[in-house]
Amino acid sequence: MTTDPIADYLTRIRNAVKANHRIVEIPASNLKKGITKILFEKGYILNYKFEEAVDKKGGNIKIALKYHPSTKIPAINTISRISRPGLRKYCSHDNLPRVMNGLGIAIISTSRGLITDKEARKDGVGGEVICYVS
DSSP states (O other), X not given: OOSOHHHHHHHHHHHHHHTTOSEEEEEOOHHHHHHHHHHHXXXXXXXXXXXXXXXXXXXXXXXXXXXXXXXXXXXXXXXXXXXXXXXXXXXXXXGOOOGGXXXXXXXXXXXXXXXXXXXXHHHTOOEEXXXXXX
């Protein structure tokens, strides 16, 4: 069992993309579900499905990864953890990061929930920088 479930989530996606898998299955939590919804809304994954466990504890997330139809290049180029348990990274609304000069996204945990860096900049809220996706 890992001490950082978000790092485990990102690593499973990263490994599945490198191995050209179509579907990856990950243990679920509310934070992971929020990150998955953002990845789907921004077009980094093809689809997702939340599966509840029989004993109502945990469950799984099935993620269908997205690839270019003819060249088989994955939609997720890099996905990296920024704030970790040993070193938390927080940013104010006027100091939010730009990933690849706006081509990628940063997922921010704010008082309004999980949102992207662009939405946080627009809403004028800061928070903990969870990860970068490009």
